[in-house]
Each structure stands twice: as C-alpha cells, then as structure tokens.
Amino acid sequence: MGTIDTMHESARAATGFGRSLLRLIGELDLRVERYRTRRTLMDLSDHQLRDIGVTREEAWREASRPFWG
Numbered sequence: 001m002g003t004i005d006t007m008h009e010s011a012r013a014a015t016g017f018g019r020s021l022l023r024l025i026g027e028l029d030l031r032v033e034r035y036r037t038r039r040t041l042m043d044l045s046d047h048q049l050r051d052i053g054v055t056r057e058e059a060w061r062e063a064s065r066p067f068w069g
Helices: 003-011 017-043 046-051 056-064
Strands: none
Touching: 017 056, 046 056
C-alpha cells in the first residue's frame, strides 16, 4: 500500500484541517501525475504513438496543457 493510499485511509478518521490537508495532498499528487504522463507522452516515438492511436500533433497538444487542467 502506497503513502497516498495510507493517507486516504487516514482521511476517514481525520477532521477539519487534517481532512483538508489530505485532500490538498491528493490533488497535488494528481497534478504531478498528469505532468509526468504528459511529458512521457512526448517521449514516445511516432511508431509508439501510432500504436496507441495518437498523432504527434495530438500528443503535443496534450503535453502542452497545463498540469492543473
């Protein structure tokens, strides 16, 4: 079980500030993951992109999106 999973389990018992903090951490984790996956998408070759049905232009457009959106 990962750190975030453990923190999500702890959220059930947390109240007030603790619950808000755990939600913030979860949101930050999501945004970092979005950033990483969008950058990884740009590292794929044209052949790999074709395999998953994505054009280079679509990959560029996705990778150019802000991590918060």
